[in-house]
Amino acid sequence: MFSEKQLVVYPAQGVGEVERIESQEIGGTRADFYIVRILSNNVTLMVPVANAENVGLRSVCGADEGRLVLEGLKDRSDFMGYSGQNWNRRYREYSEKLKSGELDDVSYVLKELILIGRDKELSFGERRLLEQAMTLITMEIAYALGTQQDAVRKEIEEIFADILKRPGADEEDV
Known part of the structure; x- marks a missing residue:
């Protein structure tokens, strides 16, 4: 209760x-x-x-769990890749994971979409899911760690800096 x-x-x-x-x-x-x-x-x-x-x-998760989620985003060994999977099927799978509300499911969606975006352009729906997952993760972890949501987002962007950095982008654009 x-x-x-x-x-x-x-x-x-x-x-x-x-x-x-x-x-x-x-x-x-x-x-x-x-x-x-x-x-x-x-x-x-x-x-x-x-x-x-x-x-x-x-x-809301505890501080230790929040830190574990951030650490888990660094591990790319479980990345399945999109391997030609239909974007519609991925979209449904990821939508269900976001609806579950489980932090592990939401971080999975976030990591998968960022990593897929490294190899191909995400569809509009996938970009929306990526932003939703980012918002859900950053908000919860910010409350768990007693920090600002922007600080958590920046930390996640640093974890994926090699992917999120566009060729020719300035540091401030990332």
């Missing part, structure tokens, strides 16, 4: 804060709800307490 003011992660939305827990009667049945405000866009969600685990609501 989560408590008021606790930071939580809602799949595909990111970090939110439990503003309150309230009881409401719906269809003659009384149920408790977490009222969660997503910090990036101020959207408020009502999550049934009884269904919170099923929808993937979870606590």
Whole structure:
């Protein structure tokens, strides 16, 4: 069970804060709800307490796990590559991973798309998924480490500097 003011992660939305827990009667049945405000866009969600685990609501990772995720991005040995796989199939697979809300799944999508982008131009949908994964990862790790989201993004960009650097780009453009 989560408590008021606790930071939580809602799949595909990111970090939110439990503003309150309230009881409401719906269809003659009384149920408790977490009222969660997503910090990036101020959207408020009502999550049934009884269904919170099923929808993937979870606590923000700890600092140690956040650092492990950043370290894991450096390891490219598990990179499968796109090997000609249909972009639509990849898009569906990556969308499902982002919807899972699991930090490992989101970091997998981020790493895969950055590495695929090294070999070929990403489709519009893949670029959107890449940005969504980047936002989800940087937001959660920033809260876990008590730092700014921009600092985490910069650290990730440094991990992939050999890939993200465009020929002829200035350092400030990366």
